[in-house]
Every structure is written in structure tokens, then in C-alpha cells.
Amino acid sequence: MGIPVSGASGYLSAGLAILLSLFPISTTSATTPTTTRDGGMCRSKSLLLEPRAFELHSCAWCYQYAARSDSIRAHPTQPYLYVINNRTSLPSDTAVLVPDVTNASDVKRVCSTVPSAICERWQECCHAARRCCQRQLQAGHRVNGTCARTWDGWSCWDDTPAGTVEYVTCPTFFRYPVLSSE
Numbered sequence: 287m288g289i290p291v292s293g294a295s296g297y298l299s300a301g302l303a304i305l306l307s308l309f310p311i312s313t314t315s316a317t318t319p320t321t322t323r324d325g326g327m328c329r330s331k332s333l334l335l336e337p338r339a340f341e342l343h344s345c346a347w348c349y350q351y352a353a354r355s356d357s358i359r360a361h362p363t364q365p366y367l368y369v370i371n372n373r374t375s376l377p378s379d380t381a382v383l384v385p386d387v388t389n390a391s392d393v394k395r396v397c398s399t400v401p402s403a404i405c406e407r408w409q410e411c412c413h414a415a416r417r418c419c420q421r422q423l424q425a426g427h428r429v430n431g432t433c434a435r436t437w438d439g440w441s442c443w444d445d446t447p448a449g450t451v452e453y454v455t456c457p458t459f460f461r462y463p464v465l466s467s468e
């Protein structure tokens with residue numbers, strides 16, 4: 287199942303095709319210790335996911351924000367990256383990449399698609415997301431009437447009472463000294 291990527295631009299390397307394979311998506315396995323609080327789920331964007339699925343979903347979005355690639359994107363809801371086959375939309379016969387920062391071979395595959403500086407930022411973001419999931423799990427039961435704790439793609443938000451204003455620090459891994467003037 288060779289994946290044609292001839293129309294792709296960006297950082298795709300010729301070696302990528304052999305690195306891609308269809309990957310059975312499981313949202314039930316967990317590598318992170320879970321607690322019973324809040325169902326042991328973590329929120330990534332608007333999705334409430336089990337920790338393993340959260341890690342892959344958030345890390346896929348980290349890639350999208352860090353790499354800004356036209357040819358590889360985070361799936362909107364599934365915990366993987368997909369290669370855009372001739373700029374069609376969602377994966378049907380397209381290939382996927384597993385954005386697992388705890389797996390050296392997965393990291394190598396993902397990082398083969400971007401320069402090393404982007405690879406480092408991507409991994410920092412993924413690790414920050416993992417810490418955010420732990421923070422969410424340890425935060426205890428949600429209080430009624432609060433905006434839910436969440437990882438929004440690059441920042442970690444705690445439960446916030448409705449009508450109040452919360453601030454978080456701009457993450458160092460997404461500083462764009464050149465691109466921010468776009």
C-alpha cells in the first residue's frame with residue numbers, strides 16, 4: 287500500500303512512504319495511570335478522552351501547530367496524523383502517522399517530516415500536553431458552573447468559574463519570531 291505523496295509540498299521526505307502504515311486506532315488502552323476522578327478522562331480541545339487517546343490527539347495537534355504542513359495534518363477528532371493524499375479531505379485510503387512521543391520509532395517517523403528545530407518544539411508541546419492531562423486527572427471533581435479544565439492545543443487551563451478571566455503564559459515552544467508577522 288504505497289502512498290502517493292507526489293503532490294505534497296512541505297517537508298515530506300521521499301522516505302516517508304515506507305514509514306506509513308494503517309494503524310488500528312484504540313482509544314481504550316492507557317499507558318498513563320488513571321484515577322477515578324472525573325472518569326479518568328482528559329480534555330483535549332473539546333474532546334474528553336482517555337489518557338492514551340488524549341496524548342495522541344493533543345500531540346497530533348501539536349504537530350499541526352508546530353509544522354504548519356500542507357501535507358500532514360492532525361485528524362480533527364481521531365488521535366493520529368494523516369497524510370493528505372492529493373489534498374483530499376479525511377482519511378479513507380490515506381495514511382496515518384502515530385504521534386507518540388513516548389515511542390522512539392514513532393518520534394523518528396514524525397520527525398523525519400520536519401526540520402529538527404520543529405521536531406523539538408513538537409515534542410515539547412506533546413510533553414506539556416501530557417503534563418496537562420496529569421494535572422486534569424489530579425484536579426479532583428469538577429465544580430458545577432465552571433468552564434472545564436482543558437488542553438486547548440498548546441496551553442493548559444484549569445477549571446475556571448464562569449464570568450471570571452484566567453490568564454496563562456504563552457508557551458515557549460510556540461514562539462515564532464519570524465512567522466508571527468504573517
Ligand SMILES: *[C@@H]1O[C@H](CO)[C@@H](O)[C@H](O)[C@H]1NC(C)=O
Nearest residue numbers: 289290291292293371372373
Ligand atoms: C492528483 O490529482 C491529479 C489531478 O486531479 C492527478 O492527475 C494525479 O494523478 C493525482 N495524484 C495522485 C498522487 O493521486
Ligand SMILES: *[C@@H]1O[C@H](CO)[C@@H](O)[C@H](O)[C@H]1NC(C)=O
Nearest residue numbers: 309384386388389390391392
Ligand atoms: C513503537 O511504535 C512502533 C510503530 O508504531 C510499534 O511497532 C512498537 O510496538 C511501539 N513500541 C512500543 C514499546 O510501544
Ligand SMILES: *[C@@H]1O[C@H](CO)[C@@H](O)[C@H](O)[C@H]1NC(C)=O
Nearest residue numbers: 427428429430431432433448
Ligand atoms: C449545575 O448548575 C446549574 C446552573 O446553575 C443547575 O441548573 C444545575 O442543577 C446544577 N447541577 C448540579 C448537579 O448541581
